Amino acid sequence: MENSKVTIHDIADILGIDSSTVSRALNNSPRVAKKTKTKILTKAKELGYRRNHLASNLRKSKTNTLGVIVPRISRYFFSSAIAGIEETAFKAGYNVIICQSLESLEREQSILDTLLANRVDGVLISISMETKNDNHLNGLKLRNIPYVFFDRHCNIEKNSNVVIDDFEAAFMAVEHLIDQKCTEIAHFSGPQNLEIYKNRFKGYKSALEKHNITFREELVISSSLMEKDAAENVKKILALPFNVDGLFCANDVVAIGAMKYLKEIGIKIPEEIATVGFSNETISSVIEPALTTINQPGSKIGVAAANLLIDKISDNTIHKTIIVQTNLIQRKSSLRTYK
Amino acid sequence: MENSKVTIHDIADILGIDSSTVSRALNNSPRVAKKTKTKILTKAKELGYRRNHLASNLRKSKTNTLGVIVPRISRYFFSSAIAGIEETAFKAGYNVIICQSLESLEREQSILDTLLANRVDGVLISISMETKNDNHLNGLKLRNIPYVFFDRHCNIEKNSNVVIDDFEAAFMAVEHLIDQKCTEIAHFSGPQNLEIYKNRFKGYKSALEKHNITFREELVISSSLMEKDAAENVKKILALPFNVDGLFCANDVVAIGAMKYLKEIGIKIPEEIATVGFSNETISSVIEPALTTINQPGSKIGVAAANLLIDKISDNTIHKTIIVQTNLIQRKSSLRTYK
DNA sequence: TATTAAAATACAATCGATTGTATTTATATT
């Protein structure tokens, strides 16, 4: 007969011992004799006892809850990161509150308020496109609540991050285009306040330099990287007096938007414009031609971020940046027969 | 100077009144004089007071937390449902714990244990493919913890559900294929223990009957509806002595898998086989030809389910089934020039 | 056996907010 209302006092009363001993036994404290422990554990099981986390947490002033803030839960990368976070957190006895900023700084701030009100033990955050710094994390800093950035981070010292090497990944992607004999490569970049897009841009530029390809400012277009931006960006590029034959996009969504528009106006991919994206969304393997892209291991990043945060909860003086390996997935959108 | 350690006692001490009055003031009780209320509220704001939910919930024995169980968070339908749930729950002052069963009954059971241990106030669940009934919800029933099924439900009386009309949607989809002059329509169905797949099948059959098209058992294939099942299913269908010219799939994932394979072996879509899916995943508008499918409004379903659960939390005698409207999105995979 | 150290258990305060009951203060009525 499982009854949720069984408390340590009930067990104590039945066994004629003190509730503090019961508590210690249930926490496997060495201060309780083995014989008593088994007696208590048996009775607890028999009565269907379940620890009341509210009471326990109140006493310990811990909530065993982590807050997670992502721009959008429906993006495949974030949903797999969340899956990794949940998995790790649960194993360590933490619950997770998931919130989406929808790319709005204002929402991000109000979410942080909510998380504070809920006294989370730590926060995992991937910042919105509008976010320029970590000022709005002041509440966390003041209360010494640890936080870890993952993927979209702030370039600020003494922060902890789990990220990929955006520079290297972009470098790899662009070098691949060059390898496919592209000579005029355009780049669709994201908001330049975000480190990841800055670094992807730097990687792009650096790859061009290495291979002695002229870098042209006009071929770099920053946008919010939504599907709706794609056609506009493509038009701008095509209006230029350069014969663009390669396109490196800072995410898959804009890459796919661009491909759709290019196909619409009859430009062949990859023959006329070889295209590479970033993130490996589910759609990318489905579109035709399938999109070459950088694979970001979402789940792995989630696991690493959660573990780092849990470490920081016991010792918030830890400052660490973990870099997770990415790889280039070569698909048809960029593979062309050498001319 | 915001300090998270401010309690009602601090406020009470400073103002020289009792903490119970402070508590009542903060809860806007009519038992406190207006003047005192403003005095307390002002001081609370000044000190940066934040209610400790742990203490409050312990006393009220409520957690203000909802549990959500979905098969897989990365499916677009579920992530948008979750977004709707979060939104609604937050507004009503609830937190949400999200868990994924990964289509495993065993995991679903252990998640329910975790949710019980966390004393959630209610549960929203979309059952796994392995789940056959609601026996494993016994823990919830015993403790009178309300729960609401959404999308994937159990066909059990006195349960509350937020669902779509799978029968009607399937009927609509198949009628559309018939309208496109398909005469031998195959159906890829899901596990028959799930109501939604049973109903989609019934809708399929009923549409055939209405239009005097012979129903053939061999043209119905049940599988787990994963991408890996698709090619296998298609092979079975093509091996039959019927000239299949239409395909209605119980979800988009298997539909897309089927399309990929059909294209591979040179069968033209929609000319030779017109195809319709179910759920409107993101990929479906991207694949070529774009997939005709049933649009399930995930966010709307999430909102409705959360609202219904919150209602049940105040009165668990409510038993209600809400049906959310779907619509058919016609795309190229099924639209063929009339022969 | 007496004494001491160590092991096991009991006592009691605490975490912060809530709420039924008791008491004080203010207002209204005759």
Place this chain on the structure above:
DNA sequence: AATATAAATACAATCGATTGTATTTTAATA
């Protein structure tokens, strides 16, 4: 002004688990 009534506030127990300190029991040593 005296009394009755209502309004405002104070008191104190409670939710269930944890934990420092005190006490009792057991084991060890002389």
